[in-house]
Amino acid sequence: MADFIVKGKNRAFSGEITPPGDKSVSHRAVILGSLARGKTRAGGFLASRDTLATVNAFQNMGVSVQARAGALEISGKGLFGLKPPRGTIDAENSGTTARLLSGLLSAQKFSCEITGDSSLQSRPMSRVTVPLRMMGALISAQEEKLPLRIKGSPLQGIDYRTPVASAQVKSALLLAGLYASGRTSVTEPERTRDHTERMLRYFGVPVETSGTRVSVSPGDSFAATELEIPSDISSAVFFIVAALINPGSEIMVRSVGLNVLRTGALDILGEMGADISIENRRECCGEPVGDVIARHRALRAVRIEGDSVSRAIDELPVFSVAECFADGETVISGAGDLRVKETDRISAMTGELSKLGADIRETEDGMVINGTGELRGARCASRGDHRVAMSLAVAATRAWGETVVEDTGCVSISFPEFFSLFEALSKGK
Ligand code: S3P
Numbered sequence: 001m002a003d004f005i006v007k008g009k010n011r012a013f014s015g016e017i018t019p020p021g022d023k024s025v026s027h028r029a030v031i032l033g034s035l036a037r038g039k040t041r042a043g044g045f046l047a048s049r050d051t052l053a054t055v056n057a058f059q060n061m062g063v064s065v066q067a068r069a070g071a072l073e074i075s076g077k078g079l080f081g082l083k084p085p086r087g088t089i090d091a092e093n094s095g096t097t098a099r100l101l102s103g104l105l106s107a108q109k110f111s112c113e114i115t116g117d118s119s120l121q122s123r124p125m126s127r128v129t130v131p132l133r134m135m136g137a138l139i140s141a142q143e144e145k146l147p148l149r150i151k152g153s154p155l156q157g158i159d160y161r162t163p164v165a166s167a168q169v170k171s172a173l174l175l176a177g178l179y180a181s182g183r184t185s186v187t188e189p190e191r192t193r194d195h196t197e198r199m200l201r202y203f204g205v206p207v208e209t210s211g212t213r214v215s216v217s218p219g220d221s222f223a224a225t226e227l228e229i230p231s232d233i234s235s236a237v238f239f240i241v242a243a244l245i246n247p248g249s250e251i252m253v254r255s256v257g258l259n260v261l262r263t264g265a266l267d268i269l270g271e272m273g274a275d276i277s278i279e280n281r282r283e284c285c286g287e288p289v290g291d292v293i294a295r296h297r298a299l300r301a302v303r304i305e306g307d308s309v310s311r312a313i314d315e316l317p318v319f320s321v322a323e324c325f326a327d328g329e330t331v332i333s334g335a336g337d338l339r340v341k342e343t344d345r346i347s348a349m350t351g352e353l354s355k356l357g358a359d360i361r362e363t364e365d366g367m368v369i370n371g372t373g374e375l376r377g378a379r380c381a382s383r384g385d386h387r388v389a390m391s392l393a394v395a396a397t398r399a400w401g402e403t404v405v406e407d408t409g410c411v412s413i414s415f416p417e418f419f420s421l422f423e424a425l426s427k428g429k
Pocket of ligand 1: 023024025027095096163166167168169171193313314337
């Protein structure tokens with residue numbers, strides 16, 4: 001699949017962009033829009049391979065979902081209106097699709113099977129199947145991996161303390177909880193992105209939050225609504241880091257989702273001394289939003305640990321790039337979950353950045369990076385992971401000579417326009 005070639009050094013990034021809609025919020029708009037009564041319009045929806053896997057799943061269960069005038073129109077069927085799917089539901093590369101749907105579909109009056117591509121088939125599902133079975137779900141799976149065979153059954157609410165800080169687990173249980181008898185509560189080791197809770201409330205469904213505990217009760221059907229999805233901070237961050245590490249850069253990234261459980265990246269960059277400011281703060285569909293301005297400035301190394309890790313989990317690959325240009329030694333720890341993402345992101349970033357001459361090594365649950373301020377062009381590989389591909393393209397902007405990033409078709413999983421925006425913002429020759 002397509003290689004991307006970057007001629008590095010002196011590529012200032014400048015101008016304005018509005019990155020595509022937030023991936024997590026886009027999935028939830030399709031899911032809750034399908035369960036609502038009536039037509040939900042979701043402006044700013046991200047049309048990417050992951051989110052289209054969720055759209056396909058609901059179309060396959062009888063929901064009409066159509067792109068119209070820059071928005072997605074979802075003709076919701078109500079809480080009890082989904083039809084048995086024809087054939088297996090294919091979540092492709094999308095962990096969010098597979099895990100959130102496993103919760104929702106455990107509670108339906110039909111049976112189904114969920115599968116995914118080879119990467120997703122290797123990722124752990126026990127984090128959702130174990131608590132769902134405690135609720136009474138009938139799920140069978142070999143070695144707790146996809147495909148999951150789910151026989152819809154009546155569920156009971158549980159009070160579950162999850163060992164992993166995962167919004168996908170929490171969301172799967174909350175969606176199942178909409179159908180369970182009694183209350184369903186999930187307590188997390190640390191708070192994770194709360195898009196499901198915010199969007200449920202936006203649709204008028206009560207959700208209680210107290211510290212790290214979130215609860216829902218079964219309720220009546222809820223009505224459709226209109227929502228405007230913010231730009232994805234996890235996509236914006238590639239350009240923010242590109243601007244920070246390339247002298248002469250200044251970019252404005254518009255309408256970025258600034259949910260406090262997602263802005264770990266901006267906080268860490270702030271600690272590193274980055275020149276970042278936020279203007280025009282506002283709210284879209286219950287999510288805080290603002291325009292982010294980033295300018296080149298020298299960075300210093302920091303420790304990345306504790307709750308910053310879950311608040312910046314998807315940004316850590318591109319952080320490992322920023323740290324190559326920060327003064328001092330960066331230690332990232334407590335990030336073992338990176339090993340079970342679309343690829344093992346600890347091994348991928350240390351392996352691929354080493355090819356570019358970075359001083360980086362892996363630890364069991366993170367990385368140690370010495371900022372040398374220098375990289376050299378080489379061939380490196382995305383390993384089929386969209387965030388690795390985009391991180392390497394950013395690294396290449398500051399590498400001497402030519403860098404070839406192999407197999408970059410995977411960027412369409414979350415950010416199909418990445419390379420055209422990259423060329424448009426970068427003035428390099
Ligand atoms: C997501 C949650 C996170 C994140 C993923 C999207 C979501 O995964 O890494 O890209 O939309 O809920 P985990 O829940 O596995 O941490």
